[in-house]
Amino acid sequence: MGRHPPSGAQADLKGVSAMQVAVSVLVGLAGGACALLTLASAAKTVVVPRAVPVLITRCVFGAMRLLFTAALWRSRDYRTQDRVMALFAPFGLLMLPLVWLVLVVVGYTAIFWAVGMRPVRDAFLESTSSLLTLGFRPPADTFTAVLALSEGILGLGLLALLVSYLPSIYASYSRRELMVTSLDTQAGSPPSAAELLERLERIDGIGQLDTFWQDWSRWFADIAETHTSTPVLVQFRSPEHDRSWVTAAGAVLDTAALVTSTLDTPRQPSAELCIRSGYLALHRIGAYFGMPEVPDPAPGTPISVTRTEYDAVCGRLERAGAKLVSDREQAWRDFAGWRVNYDTVLLRFAALTMAPPAPWSSDRAMPLRRRSVTRRRGRPVTGS
Template identity: 30%
Template sequence: MMLLLLGLILMLLVLRDVIHSVVPRGMSTQFCLAPFLVRRVLWPPFSSLASRITSPHWKAEVLSLFAPTVLLLLLITWILLFTLSVGLIAWALASHFSPAINSPLNAFYVSAASVLTLGTSDFIARSADVKVLMLGDALMGIILTASLISLMFALIGAIQPREALVSMIANLGGSPPSGLAILETFSSMKGHAYMPAFFDECHHWCAEVLETHKSFPILPYFRSNDSLTSWITALGAVLDSISLMLGADPAGDHFSARMTYLIGCKLLNEFTAIFKLTLPEPDDISDDEFHQLYLGLQSAGYSANSEEAAKANFRLLRLRYIAAHRALCDYLVVPIPPYMNKNLVLLPPLSTG
């Protein structure tokens, strides 16, 4: 009876974990295998080893292997645990087979043959309840495989729009992107009128990332194609650009930028709580560094405020997200956005004659 009860409990835990991973909304992560396996067991040693690689390209290549490998490992783990649960039940009902199951190994073999739908077993179920159990095992084996395939499509559907905006931000702000470079690009290409639409898109992007990445615990670990940027790096650059713009022009009509700032800060702080990260002391920008930023803001036409007032505003706005952003960059091993990007390539001067 104890083996039967243990098998049923293990089976329910596996099914709960699969359901949470595929349809995650409204369920607690307590007693779920996937979040624990990813965040507590596999990622810490993997990221620690990858951090020792000096080449940014090879570091990114190694880190990009993590998420796909974990997906495969999850499927194997789910199937093994479910097979073990059925094996415990079969061992508890050993006398209901012909011939009777005489060892735990044979019980596991019967279970694996059923779950993997191999259709080959030396042990035949005699009672109706065991026959139903074996048929249910075969069905669950198919469902487990289909669940991971469904999960992969859901992940791809979440990654593609995320990376599309990351590429757009890198195109505006360089690689890695910087907040000042984003503002300079809009200014140099006379695109001030398009900034509200850009920040509005960033606002929707933050909301979508917050929803999908909280729902699927593996999503934050998928890397960007560019080794010098990531979704966290891009978000930091966008928040820096908003903080610079609002700091220099606090009375301006920047509704979409303000909304993006609010949800971006919320996103960063929620993920530091999800990952249970310790926030570092926020690093402050020096007077000389901000002076260079202010000169860039002046040349780009964003200097409605004095330098001292702009600096005080920027520091105040930045204080709300910078510690969480640095903690996430360190945890996910991604680049920190620079204050300025001197390698940004813009269109060459064009002749009007």
């Protein structure tokens, strides 16, 4: 006896069943991908010791930056801006694990739904119970129990990563700010190269700066490592409103450039190495933020410091008793040749961090524009 072909209703039923299976598989795969991408994001942000662009981390801090900027759009008082922006990096850091946990809940909710837990509300409650290890939703079977266990382990792992992440951040922050604070007594607040050199001239200290340059070379090397492996440190502000790691870096680099190019003193190789250490550090950190750079700038490339400003500082130093080189034109070209290596990236960091006004840095901050970044080999145009 021959078989009868399936009726139209039976065919439709099989089609609907196949469609449901396909949808469940796709939803489950999407949920698994969401959980795995979240885990990868946390690992790259916290564990990987290098500046790895992470989409979730960038989105969180980008959204927080927009909120904080919107809150300040009518404010013109810098102290108010500084007080508000001091919360930006800590709040962003606290929001990051919250976003990770939410994404894990969403991912596992999709997985639980895909394996047959209906409706979505039950899948969501199962996911949250597993993630927070509250246990108010006992697993229905062995496979669901394995999924719940994996989510609980993942949730605890993310929290453990955060707990281990914070002490390292604040240890790096403390090392950075110790040097920034020490510069306050030497170069004023906000710091400036002219004031630092004036004070050194009064105490006959310009020729005894080797230790100073070596300390700041190590500081630049330290921030090059910590601020690339943990880029959020860039946005952590100093405890005082008139201090900033950016303006401190600018003052030290300008001081070294003036000593190397303009002051009539024996050559100080450690000052030249300090400049190199400084601009390499700034460019390495800036590469993470997509800051454009010009490889090997040519002599004569314009800088943000004008000749008039340079001559004014020279006059100030002469009045303080400093001996300057006789060929002022060559001195200006040498100074510009050193400054051009870090000029643009310094001003972009001043804008990115909303640094307090300081001579030759944040007083002429340059807006951050993203475009393709070319690695530079980083060497001074003149003076070496």
